[in-house]
Amino acid sequence: MSQTVQLHDRLRAAxxxxxxxxGQRLTERGLESRFEASRTPVRAALVRLDSEGxxxxxxxxxxxxxxxxxxxxxxxxxxxxxxxAAIRLSVARASDLDIMxxxxxxxxxxxxxxxxxxxxxxxxxxVELAGLSGNTFMADAVRSAMTRLSRTRWLExxxxxxxxxxxxxxHEIIGAVAARDADRAxxxxxxxIRGTNERLLAFLDAEQRRLRWHGVAIxx
Amino acid sequence: MSQTVQLHDRLRAAxxxxxxxxGQRLTERGLESRFEASRTPVRAALVRLDSEGxxxxxxxxxxxxxxxxxxxxxxxxxxxxxxxAAIRLSVARASDLDIMxxxxxxxxxxxxxxxxxxxxxxxxxxVELAGLSGNTFMADAVRSAMTRLSRTRWLExxxxxxxxxxxxxxHEIIGAVAARDADRAxxxxxxxIRGTNERLLAFLDAEQRRLRWHGVAIxx
DNA sequence: TATACCAACTCGGTATCCCAAAACGAAGGG
DNA sequence: CCCTTCGTTTTGGGATACCGAGTTGGTATA
Numbered sequence: 001m002s003q004t005v006q007l008h009d010r011l012r013a014a015x016x017x018x019x020x021x022x023g024q025r026l027t028e029r030g031l032e033s034r035f036e037a038s039r040t041p042v043r044a045a046l047v048r049l050d051s052e053g054x055x056x057x058x059x060x061x062x063x064x065x066x067x068x069x070x071x072x073x074x075x076x077x078x079x080x081x082x083x084x085a086a087i088r089l090s091v092a093r094a095s096d097l098d099i100m101x102x103x104x105x106x107x108x109x110x111x112x113x114x115x116x117x118x119x120x121x122x123x124x125x126x127v128e129l130a131g132l133s134g135n136t137f138m139a140d141a142v143r144s145a146m147t148r149l150s151r152t153r154w155l156e157x158x159x160x161x162x163x164x165x166x167x168x169x170x171h172e173i174i175g176a177v178a179a180r181d182a183d184r185a186x187x188x189x190x191x192x193i194r195g196t197n198e199r200l201l202a203f204l205d206a207e208q209r210r211l212r213w214h215g216v217a218i219x220x
Numbered sequence: 221m222s223q224t225v226q227l228h229d230r231l232r233a234a235x236x237x238x239x240x241x242x243g244q245r246l247t248e249r250g251l252e253s254r255f256e257a258s259r260t261p262v263r264a265a266l267v268r269l270d271s272e273g274x275x276x277x278x279x280x281x282x283x284x285x286x287x288x289x290x291x292x293x294x295x296x297x298x299x300x301x302x303x304x305a306a307i308r309l310s311v312a313r314a315s316d317l318d319i320m321x322x323x324x325x326x327x328x329x330x331x332x333x334x335x336x337x338x339x340x341x342x343x344x345x346x347v348e349l350a351g352l353s354g355n356t357f358m359a360d361a362v363r364s365a366m367t368r369l370s371r372t373r374w375l376e377x378x379x380x381x382x383x384x385x386x387x388x389x390x391h392e393i394i395g396a397v398a399a400r401d402a403d404r405a406x407x408x409x410x411x412x413i414r415g416t417n418e419r420l421l422a423f424l425d426a427e428q429r430r431l432r433w434h435g436v437a438i439x440x
Numbered sequence: 441t442a443t444a445c446c447a448a449c450t451c452g453g454t455a456t457c458c459c460a461a462a463a464c465g466a467a468g469g470g
Numbered sequence: 471c472c473c474t475t476c477g478t479t480t481t482g483g484g485a486t487a488c489c490g491a492g493t494t495g496g497t498a499t500a
Binding site: 043044047048051071074075077078080081082084085086089133134135136137138141145 | 263264267268271291294295297298300301302304305306309353354355356357358361365
């Protein structure tokens with residue numbers, strides 16, 4: 001695997017794991033030495049991460065994208081629009097086999113032991129669900145939104161009850177798809193997204209001070 | 221302006237104007253000499269264009285993204301979902317002033333003399349309309365979709381009647397927003413998008429042979 | 441004539457060098 | 471003590487040299 005791709009993945013992982021704090025300044029030469037690669041792949045990785053919204057330009061330099069509550073709200077609105085449309089297409093188009101496969105994966109990930117698994121499982125579920133529509137742009141839009149959200153989404157799945165609830169709602173949603181009930185599936189997915197996002201923003205508001213204390217930049 | 225940005229714009233323009241044919245192979249060194257820049261900015265521009273979908277990797281090399289009818293259909297579906305949701309938000313949130321500004325721009329661009337202006341005006345209108353929602357992700361999604369579509373959209377606005385009709389429908393849509401009629405606005409925008417896309421795909425099907433003759437790669 | 445082999449070339453990936461501009465910091469003046 | 475100023479350092483942008491993999495075209499041999 002090329003250094004550029006490797007570096008992109010490692011940087012991405014470091015950002016999503018909050019090893020690189022939101023708002024933190026990045027220098028190409030600093031990353032060069034931290035990841036032991038030369039500037040060329042570092043720069044390529046930064047450009048890619050920029051297009052993913054995980055990193056952004058700050059004047060001449062680079063920063064890890066701050067966590068932006070306005071952005072989280074906007075992403076929720078986008079997800080409602082895209083995912084509800086995608087699920088209607090899925091109900092009309094997806095094969096029983098593909099639906100079963102998602103249910104199987106959901107059951108296999110049943111436990112959702114910790115926060116990280118919860119975040120991963122949730123993200124994967126929504127992307128796969130959108131993928132059922134057969135529309136890659138919708139799936140990509142959802143994947144992109146989940147990526148941008150994943151730095152904060154662990155807040156929402158901290159308790160095992162929250163993870164249980166998310167899992168149950170996911171099951172309900174895919175169940176409605178399996179039953180070919182488009183209206184119900186769309187209503188469920190919208191209310192799931194809205195509820196999740198509202199709780200997320202509430203948690204973020206509550207934890208704001210503590211997170212800022214740890215050097216996490218949060219803007220509105 | 222930096223060479224990277226300049227090169228990105230020039231390459232993008234060349235691709236959208238079909239100066240670089242869809243499917244054509246690109247080499248970094250070829251672009252380097254064609255645009256009289258060194259490989260560093262060429263590479264950066266290619267990476268950005270890759271994330272915009274105008275260029276893609278082909279094995280180890282690069283090609284101009286082929287025109288993909290399946291992609292066009294999928295983009296239409298995404299636009300229906302995003303733009304109808306955005307317009308509902310716009311009806312609820314946009315100020316009269318901002319709405320007036322769009323109407324003014326629409327009137328200023330009234331003539332839409334030629335195909336290129338028609339494509340530009342249409343794209344701008346839809347992006348600005350989505351921007352009224354205040355949700356930048358929705359506006360970005362629409363912008364990205366319009367970019368990917370713009371290489372073929374001239375097919376749809378070749379006749380002055382088609383440009384007139386598009387202009388009239390745009391006026392009707394923004395009128396419904398101004399009247400704060402969300403349902404009507406959503407219905408109008410969806411039927412506008414669907415009609416436009418269907419005509420576009422029909423034209424593309426009809427012109428397929430001629431375009432292929434000119435070296436344009438069209439896949440399904 | 442057909443095929444196997446090899447040399448030259450092309451290409452993207454990487455490392456590194458230079459440059460101008462911006463950021464930083466120390467010293468000096470108010 | 472604060473603010474300005476000027477020189478040093480750092481930084482991103484760009485150019486280029488080198489590498490190894492892959493392709494091509496030609497040649498020599500069977």
